[in-house]
Amino acid sequence: MTPNAATIARWNAAEGQHWSRHQARYDRMLAPYGTELLAAATLRRGEAVLDVGCGSGATTVAAAATVGPTGRVTGVDVSEPLLAAARRRADGAGVGDRVDFVAADAQTWAFDPGSYDVVLSRFGLMLFDDPPAAFANLARAARPGGRLIFVTWRDADANGWFAIPLQVLHTGLGALPPMGDGSWASSRRRGSGSGGSRRSTGR
Numbered sequence: 102m103t104p105n106a107a108t109i110a111r112w113n114a115a116e117g118q119h120w121s122r123h124q125a126r127y128d129r130m131l132a133p134y135g136t137e138l139l140a141a142a143t144l145r146r147g148e149a150v151l152d153v154g155c156g157s158g159a160t161t162v163a164a165a166a167t168v169g170p171t172g173r174v175t176g177v178d179v180s181e182p183l184l185a186a187a188r189r190r191a192d193g194a195g196v197g198d199r200v201d202f203v204a205a206d207a208q209t210w211a212f213d214p215g216s217y218d219v220v221l222s223r224f225g226l227m228l229f230d231d232p233p234a235a236f237a238n239l240a241r242a243a244r245p246g247g248r249l250i251f252v253t254w255r256d257a258d259a260n261g262w263f264a265i266p267l268q269v270l271h272t273g274l275g276a277l278p279p280m281g282d283g284s285w286a287s288s289r290r291r292g293s294g295s296g297g298s299r300r301s302t303g304r
């Protein structure tokens with residue numbers, strides 16, 4: 102089966118349409134995480150940046166503004182509806198000349214090796230079928246000494262955004278079915294510890 106087939110299908114159907122429709126609300130909700138992400142990335146003018154799972158392009162466009170006209174930013178995503186929104190956003194922000202969007206699976210896409218100073222992501226790195234393969238692919242895309250900065254959710258139980266509504270539903274409706282294997286919260290991806298999200302940086 103094609104890697105990430107279920108995720109790709111979902112983000113080109115209901116999930117992608119939902120995120121496109123509620124883009125402004127998601128932008129407001131996720132803005133603090135984007136601010137933290139970009140602060141940690143310490144982007145410099147002229148740098149080349151890869152934004153993984155860029156969605157509708159909020160962080161792609163913010164990164165493009167920071168790297169300036171001599172820099173470049175690639176947004177990669179599997180969702181055509183969200184990439185269409187991202188292209189509109191980049192053009193609207195006047196940074197379309199230094200941004201390109203690639204409709205591809207970041208786990209398998211053949212990026213030019215060593216071509217990015219920075220690989221970053223706001224909640225776009227947690228849905229891979231095969232995380233080791235995906236991170237190896239992203240490492241190949243980064244130049245030697247390049248930086249990886251991302252923010253990602255922890256498992257659902259440790260995350261109030263998800264755990265509290267689930268508890269409320271559980272109280273009203275009784276036992277809920279387990280989250281499916283296509284979910285980022287599936288048990289085989291579970292980490293440990295507490296806290297709702299984690300920012301990771303690497304050099």
Ligand SMILES: C[S@@+](CC[C@H](N)C(=O)[O-])C[C@H]1O[C@@H](n2cnc3c(N)ncnc32)[C@H](O)[C@@H]1O
Pocket residue numbers: 105108112127131153154155156157158159160177178179180183205206207208222223224225226228229
């Ligand atoms: C939770 S959304 C985050 C979107 C965006 N980064 C933001 O903060 O608004 C996750 C994004 O990852 C994308 N995605 C999921 N799996 C992917 C993959 N294998 N390769 C590239 N993008 C992927 C989805 O299409 C979706 O746009």
